[in-house]
Amino acid sequence: MINPDDVPDVEDDEMLARFIVAGQSIRSLRKYVRENNTVKPQLFLPYKHVELSVNRHRDCDEGEIWDFGQAIAQYREMALHGRSDIAVMSCTFDSLNVVAKPIRNHPQGVPDNPNHADIVGFPAAKEDQLSLAEKLAAHATDRQTPPDSE
Amino acid sequence: MLGFETVESGVSEAARTLNDFRKDIDVLNHESVTFSNLSLDDQLIDAYREASQPDWDGQGSTAVSPATLQLAKKFVESLPRKYQTPEIAPEPDGHVNLEWYNGKRRLLSVSVNPDGRLHWAALIGGEDPRGSCVFFGEAPKTLLHLLRRVCRG
Numbered sequence: 001m002i003n004p005d006d007v008p009d010v011e012d013d014e015m016l017a018r019f020i021v022a023g024q025s026i027r028s029l030r031k032y033v034r035e036n037n038t039v040k041p042q043l044f045l046p047y048k049h050v051e052l053s054v055n056r057h058r059d060c061d062e063g064e065i066w067d068f069g070q071a072i073a074q075y076r077e078m079a080l081h082g083r084s085d086i087a088v089m090s091c092t093f094d095s096l097n098v099v100a101k102p103i104r105n106h107p108q109g110v111p112d113n114p115n116h117a118d119i120v121g122f123p124a125a126k127e128d129q130l131s132l133a134e135k136l137a138a139h140a141t142d143r144q145t146p147p148d149s150e
Numbered sequence: 151m152l153g154f155e156t157v158e159s160g161v162s163e164a165a166r167t168l169n170d171f172r173k174d175i176d177v178l179n180h181e182s183v184t185f186s187n188l189s190l191d192d193q194l195i196d197a198y199r200e201a202s203q204p205d206w207d208g209q210g211s212t213a214v215s216p217a218t219l220q221l222a223k224k225f226v227e228s229l230p231r232k233y234q235t236p237e238i239a240p241e242p243d244g245h246v247n248l249e250w251y252n253g254k255r256r257l258l259s260v261s262v263n264p265d266g267r268l269h270w271a272a273l274i275g276g277e278d279p280r281g282s283c284v285f286f287g288e289a290p291k292t293l294l295h296l297l298r299r300v301c302r303g
Contacts, residue, residue, distance in 0.1 A: 022207070027196050031239040034251065040239070041249075041259055047242035048210060076208030126245070127280040130259050130271035138254040138273060 001068075002059045002102070004114040010098045014088045016054040016117065018043055019069040020081040020143060029081045037142040039084040041133035044119075044140070051118040054098070057085070060115060066146055071111040082143040090139035095121040096132060190226060193238040194219050201240030212244035215264055221285065222246040222262040228289040233297050236260075245269075250300050258300045260293065272296045 002008070020043060022028040032043040046052045055068050065083070073080035091098050097120055103113040119136075122129050200206060201214040226234050226248065236248040241261060248260045254273075261269040262285070270293060271280035283290050 023200065028200060038254060042239055042241065042247060078208050126261055126269040127271050127282050130261060130269060131278050131280045134257060134259060134271055134273040
């Protein structure tokens with residue numbers, strides 16, 4: 001993982017993971033993933049904030065990427081159903097950008113995560129958010145399942 | 151037509167609300183001449199089960215109300231029958247999302263908000279039309295046009 005004491009800026013050639021965290025049931029998963037395993041725009045729709053949490057692959061092996069996902073799911077008391085990956089370059093269009101947002105000693109107990117980043121610049125209007133989310137989902141990979149679910 | 155089982159009486163406020171919602175759907179089903187899409191009801195009930203309580207996503211989400219689900223149902227029913235099969239999902243802001251999908255770059259999302267406003271965005275090839283309007287009981291012409299384009303071939 002990234003050295004927590006030396007978090008570099010996000011670069012264009014990096015990959016990001018958006019974790020799919022939902023209730024235990026398959027029907028809960030259907031909010032974010034279609035039957036053909038493509039991801040829905042809902043996975044990339046921000047709420048309350050105008051930014052969206054993602055995880056940088058940088059300096060991580062596969063196991064570490066999934067460990068971050070499991071930690072988030074555990075914190076939210078939900079299930080980790082998988083992840084969808086997307087290139088930073090596919091997240092920097094219109095008003096969107098990606099910025100490093102490492103988590104350390106979070107006041108609400110969110111697990112430390114030097115690889116955390118935000119997609120920022122979502123507009124406030126719902127239809128504009130939907131439109132950007134559709135474009136992000138179009139560029140994102142199909143759902144990948146966690147190793148322990150196979 | 152669809153007949154919902156009765157939820158155990160007196161268990162909780164949430165169960166009563168769900169039961170009321172089911173009864174409302176039953177009534178609507180029997181009043182509707184054209185409506186016969188059972189999966190729509192199943193999806194609405196799933197959405198309610200999933201999101202009827204605040205913080206249902208563990209990130210401070212707003213509960214989806216039965217009234218919003220009813221609005222979503224009325225909107226879908228206002229469409230020609232061939233378009234009455236969107237995928238339905240609750241949204242963290244308490245809206246109900248309807249999606250017509252015909253490929254990663256051929257889809258329409260409509261978000262129904264509790265006040266009866268429809269927010270929509272489509273992706274059709276390189277085009278990205280979007281907008282919002284109040285739902286007055288009839289399907290907006292713009293959305294019908296987009297549905298035709300998204301669902302075509």
